[in-house]
Amino acid sequence: xxxxxxxxxxxxxxxxxxxxxxxxxxxxxxxxxxxxxxxxxxxxxxxxxxxxxxxxxxxxxxxxxxxxxxxxxxxxxxxxxxxxxxxxxxxxxxxxxxxxxxxxxxxxxxxxxxxxxxxxxxxxxxxxxxxxxxxxxxxxxxxxxxxxxxxxxxxxxxxxxxxxxxxxxxxxxxxxxxxxxxxxxxxxxxxxxxxxxxxxxxxxxxxxxxxxxxxxxxxxxxxxxxxxxxxxxxxxxxxxxxxxxxxxxxxxxxxxxxxxxxxxxxxxxxxxxxxxxxxxxxxxxxxxxxxxxxxxxxxxxxxxxxxxxxxxxxxxxxxxxxxxxxxxxxxxxxxxxxxxxxxxxxxxxxxxxxxxxxxxxxxxxxxxxxxxxxxxxxxxxxxxxxxxxxxxxxxxxxxxxxxxxxxxxxxxxxxxxxxxxxxxxxxxxxxxxxxxxxxxxxxxxxxxxxxxxxxxxxxxxxxxxxxxxxxxxxxxxxxxxxxxxxxxxxxxxxxxx
Amino acid sequence: xxxxxxxxxxxxxxxxxxxxxxxxxxxxxxxxxxxxxxxxxxxxxxxxxxxxxxxxxxxxxxxxxxxxxxxxxxxxxxxxxxxxxxxxxxxxxxxxxxxxxxxxxxxxxxxxxxxxxxxxxxxxxxxxxxxxxxxxxxxxxxxxxxxxxxxxxxxxxxxxxxxxxxxxxxxxxxxxxxxxxxxxxxxxxxxxxxxxxxxxxxxxxxxxxxxxxxxxxxxxxxxxxxxxxxxxxxxxxxxxxxxxxxxxxxxxxxxxxxxxxxxxxxxxxxxxxxxxxxxxxxxxxxxxxxxxxxxxxxxxxxxxxxxxxxxxxxxxxxxxxxxxxxxxxxxxxxxxxxxxxxxxxxxxxxxxxxxxxxxxxxxxxxxxxxxxxxxxxxxxxxxxxxxxxxxxxxxxxxxxxxxxxxxxxxxxxxxxxxxxxxxxxxxxxxxxxxxxxxxxxxxxxxxxxxxxxxxxxxxxxxxxxxxxxxxxxxxxxxxxxxxxxxxxx
Numbered sequence: 001x002x003x004x005x006x007x008x009x010x011x012x013x014x015x016x017x018x019x020x021x022x023x024x025x026x027x028x029x030x031x032x033x034x035x036x037x038x039x040x041x042x043x044x045x046x047x048x049x050x051x052x053x054x055x056x057x058x059x060x061x062x063x064x065x066x067x068x069x070x071x072x073x074x075x076x077x078x079x080x081x082x083x084x085x086x087x088x089x090x091x092x093x094x095x096x097x098x099x100x101x102x103x104x105x106x107x108x109x110x111x112x113x114x115x116x117x118x119x120x121x122x123x124x125x126x127x128x129x130x131x132x133x134x135x136x137x138x139x140x141x142x143x144x145x146x147x148x149x150x151x152x153x154x155x156x157x158x159x160x161x162x163x164x165x166x167x168x169x170x171x172x173x174x175x176x177x178x179x180x181x182x183x184x185x186x187x188x189x190x191x192x193x194x195x196x197x198x199x200x201x202x203x204x205x206x207x208x209x210x211x212x213x214x215x216x217x218x219x220x221x222x223x224x225x226x227x228x229x230x231x232x233x234x235x236x237x238x239x240x241x242x243x244x245x246x247x248x249x250x251x252x253x254x255x256x257x258x259x260x261x262x263x264x265x266x267x268x269x270x271x272x273x274x275x276x277x278x279x280x281x282x283x284x285x286x287x288x289x290x291x292x293x294x295x296x297x298x299x300x301x302x303x304x305x306x307x308x309x310x311x312x313x314x315x316x317x318x319x320x321x322x323x324x325x326x327x328x329x330x331x332x333x334x335x336x337x338x339x340x341x342x343x344x345x346x347x348x349x350x351x352x353x354x355x356x357x358x359x360x361x362x363x364x365x366x367x368x369x370x371x372x373x374x375x376x377x378x379x380x381x382x383x384x385x386x387x388x389x390x391x392x393x394x395x396x397x398x399x400x401x402x403x404x405x406x407x408x409x410x411x412x413x414x415x416x417x418x419x420x421x422x423x424x425x426x427x428x429x430x431x432x433x434x435x436x437x438x439x440x441x442x443x444x445x446x447x448x449x450x451x452x453x454x455x456x457x458x459x460x461x462x463x464x465x466x467x468x469x470x471x472x473x474x475x476x477x478x479x480x481x482x483x484x485x486x487x488x489x490x491x492x493x494x495x496x497x
Numbered sequence: 498x499x500x501x502x503x504x505x506x507x508x509x510x511x512x513x514x515x516x517x518x519x520x521x522x523x524x525x526x527x528x529x530x531x532x533x534x535x536x537x538x539x540x541x542x543x544x545x546x547x548x549x550x551x552x553x554x555x556x557x558x559x560x561x562x563x564x565x566x567x568x569x570x571x572x573x574x575x576x577x578x579x580x581x582x583x584x585x586x587x588x589x590x591x592x593x594x595x596x597x598x599x600x601x602x603x604x605x606x607x608x609x610x611x612x613x614x615x616x617x618x619x620x621x622x623x624x625x626x627x628x629x630x631x632x633x634x635x636x637x638x639x640x641x642x643x644x645x646x647x648x649x650x651x652x653x654x655x656x657x658x659x660x661x662x663x664x665x666x667x668x669x670x671x672x673x674x675x676x677x678x679x680x681x682x683x684x685x686x687x688x689x690x691x692x693x694x695x696x697x698x699x700x701x702x703x704x705x706x707x708x709x710x711x712x713x714x715x716x717x718x719x720x721x722x723x724x725x726x727x728x729x730x731x732x733x734x735x736x737x738x739x740x741x742x743x744x745x746x747x748x749x750x751x752x753x754x755x756x757x758x759x760x761x762x763x764x765x766x767x768x769x770x771x772x773x774x775x776x777x778x779x780x781x782x783x784x785x786x787x788x789x790x791x792x793x794x795x796x797x798x799x800x801x802x803x804x805x806x807x808x809x810x811x812x813x814x815x816x817x818x819x820x821x822x823x824x825x826x827x828x829x830x831x832x833x834x835x836x837x838x839x840x841x842x843x844x845x846x847x848x849x850x851x852x853x854x855x856x857x858x859x860x861x862x863x864x865x866x867x868x869x870x871x872x873x874x875x876x877x878x879x880x881x882x883x884x885x886x887x888x889x890x891x892x893x894x895x896x897x898x899x900x901x902x903x904x905x906x907x908x909x910x911x912x913x914x915x916x917x918x919x920x921x922x923x924x925x926x927x928x929x930x931x932x933x934x935x936x937x938x939x940x941x942x943x944x945x946x947x948x949x950x951x952x953x954x955x956x957x958x959x960x961x962x963x964x965x966x967x968x969x970x971x972x973x974x975x976x977x978x979x980x981x982x983x984x985x986x
Contacts, residue, residue: 009628009721009722009723009761010628010788010792011626011628011629011630012630013626013627014626014788015792021795053578055574055578058573058577061577062565062573062574065564066564069564072563072564074562075560075563075564078563079553079556079557082549082552082553082556083546083553086549086552086774087544087546087774087776088776089776089778124615124619124799124800124801125798127799128798128799128800135652136501136505137501137505139502139503139504156798157799161652161796230500232500267500276580280577280578282579283576283578283579283580283803283804284577284803284805285580285802285804293501295501295505296501296505299505299510302510302512302647303652305616305618305619305647306615306618306622306799306800307615307799308615309778310777310778310803310806311778312776312805312806313803313805313806316805
């Protein structure tokens, strides 16, 4: 008998759904995996636009690796270090690795702050870092406020095994999704009323999925807020080096330096970082917790045993990130290429008549498709999303998976594919938008002329999918006369479903 | 409101144990063959440093791997992006084949049932998160690896209830000990979810007998609970009589693969001991149950193995010529090293658990050196050995041994010369100790003494000394900063 038939043999954590993998965010990935686009082998496949990866600057890293064989413990130049590195499992991490990370983080912030290598705690990617910091700061049942929309996997990372609750602070397009003090206060008060114990606030800056930055004023007011309530502030800054346009990035570390320790209790401030986005190295699992709280550093370090960075990787990246010339060139070039890609993508969307939230960071845009929703509901958004995956063959991420309270927004990634694939994706979006506009105006025409049809013209039910499919294939115009002719294949098909 | 979590404030991480304190003392005064011959020799760290030359020579012959290349083509991009928690298929295949090879191919493993984790530390914790929670317990035979307190209990909230094993039968698990432990858990209102064993055992350095394995299977069948077999030392067996028998082998031999017990047996593995690569953080969970594999795979997101490392090791372990030679040569070297240690022990008049046939250590009997048969005395003896003799060995109490006087002594993490020196120090110590009258205190005359005429430091003092050292470091950093300012930098 499998354990599935006797689930009490497993823990609650193993059997509950708090891993969040049944979210549409991951469904889209599955659709992509079953039918992945390939420029030659599978031109009709699904293009992956739901994976926030930075594939733009690998050539720079590869070139550095070729020029620096000593950084690898596997080359003849570097193998002298093999034994020392292979046995190194000290959870403090290689000193030069921490030094390199501290230096890199400082460079990303334009040298405006210095980071102390002794406050760097390793973890298994930012995934591990977010979980680790929660284990240090909160007990099961405690809550953290997180402005929405937020990265879907925060539910898993922050809450699955820790038992911590996430309470969203809803932001919407009325003010460009900005976090306001009023919204925060309201969310806090409500949480208290509902008997929740708030232990802190988690921010992603730059924001995923918005691609926007928190300005100095907002950050300062958020620091005041947490000090007032004596709760923690965790700033996930993993996209800090993906800022490609002004305004420039302001890190929480700069704010607390400016505020001074009389106003800000530094024991409340923690940063989560990773090299997965800024350098495009998610496979290397380099995550960091940087805390201004000594007890958190100490406890976090012990916990980091559960997800240390491979010493082979520490060794390689220590060399790379201590190469100041490389780092300077990389950061500049990465920013330039991201800007170029973003501009190309935005132009393409503009031509398709699709607007996005104005952004200057991240590896994605926050696309506004509210005009395509039959009704402003989450259900309608999901229906639209399934059409985009199954019909348009683009895996984009629906706003509801980011806990966005306003239906119709989608996160679309642009940095995880080559130039040609971006063009194909834009073409598909263009065609889709055009077709949808046509469908909308046809609906309006039919409604205005009070025309009745022999089958329901529910836009997004199965029959309509058939209609649309056949429309693509036959390129027949959707005229009312055409619909009344039962001998027409698509009407036959529609009446079958 | 307390600022930090209960987990952050408690000491369930177990790092105040003498096991870890001994490491700290070593770090404050580490032996070096050239630079610090009076330092403390580290014999408390179960590392395998005997076969690096074999790995290094393989690397020299396989340059493609170093350059992130496969068949001459760069795969850097592919690796840099690879974060699939299912793991690199070629690595999982190579890993399960390696595991099978270690078991003489008497069992085979399915790559789709392996979950990769960041070291066995993460594997054990992840498995615990899947199988148990607060209010529940796993039974562990004592003595056991001190890190289990942290790995199994700390963040999961689960409990460990000991199965007491004694020297009367070479510390083997008995049916009555299992039953007693179960009753003890019930008395403590803990629901028993399973048994966890280490086979080969740390700290005993012995392989489990078939009889013990059969007992365990009978027990978990009757109680309807899990069995986790941590087999991370499976490749360190240096004497093959008795040979290593994996629990999977016994299950297979007895046709248990058709029964529901099959789904409740899980293996933990790692390359940290067999290949001597603890820095690479390569651990694995192997389970016959789909739900456990599914849940553990999702959880492995919190500690995946670096793709760079997966790639290197998949190439290494796929080389069957290499693995065959490595397994046999590594075991030969371990055997030789263990014989050196036990010769030294013999010379010092110290006995050890003679069934020692695996692992990177020996379970040493120093009961005759205790003034009285108590753990306090064991601690006193331990402090003498660390500070006076300059050997960091691990006291049995840190491994939850129920009998005072046993110590784990590692032999594979140093050169032969260092091991000889360690044995010499031990011999000298025992000789002096024995010539002292009866139960009088030992005169501190060893040249390795820390030159203190005060009473020996205890845990509290060790922590205060570390705190003072931290302040010294902080002061020195700030003095440097002040100097720079004064010099106008």
